[in-house]
Amino acid sequence: MAHLSARDYAEALALGLQLVELAVRRRPRIAARERRRLERLQPRLERMARLAQRCSEAPETPRAAAATHLTPREVDVMRWLACGKTDADIATMLAISPRTVHKHLEHIYEKLGVETRTAAVMRLQATSSMPGKREARG
Structure with missing residues (x-):
């Protein structure tokens, strides 16, 4: 496994969040149970993405x-x-x-x-x- 920079981590989380949003909002054929799971996952991904973005923008030390x-x-x-x-x-x-x-x-x-x-x-x-x-x- 390669080193994962803060920027890579932020980008991966943002992509995951986009996929969840797409699945929840634009895929009516998703089962109700799966939709609820994705809806519970969405705020967690949003929080993680915000933290990762802050870390990726932090100056070097x-x-x-x-x-x-x-x-x-x-x-x-x-x-x-x-x-x-x-x-x-x-x-x-x-x-x-x-x-x-x-x-x-x-x-x-x-x-x-x-x-x-x-x-x-x-x-x-x-x-x-x-x-x-x-x-x-x-």
């Missing part, structure tokens, strides 16, 4: 990587982590094992001087423009 000495792969893991993905999700999208993701996170925690996923994201957001970083208002 070279400044944060340089400041924290993260490897490019650790930056990939952190970008998906900041988007709320689980270790299993990240592993699938990066075409690595969940254990490898866990190992990357161990190294990230050590480099950032933190102990949790949330703390790692917050620390990196403080030094970069990772997804989810809020601009100070004033």
Whole structure:
């Protein structure tokens, strides 16, 4: 399996959403049971597509990587982590094992001087423009 970028993920979700919308709205011969399933799937795909789009539009983090000495792969893991993905999700999208993701996170925690996923994201957001970083208002 190839590495799945945030942009690829967003495009795949958008395509899936288009297919669901097409099936629900333009295919009268779909059984009522299948139509209900598709209708339940549609809002979930919409939420996932919005999140994936935000992640795909997020700026790269070279400044944060340089400041924290993260490897490019650790930056990939952190970008998906900041988007709320689980270790299993990240592993699938990066075409690595969940254990490898866990190992990357161990190294990230050590480099950032933190102990949790949330703390790692917050620390990196403080030094970069990772997804989810809020601009100070004033």
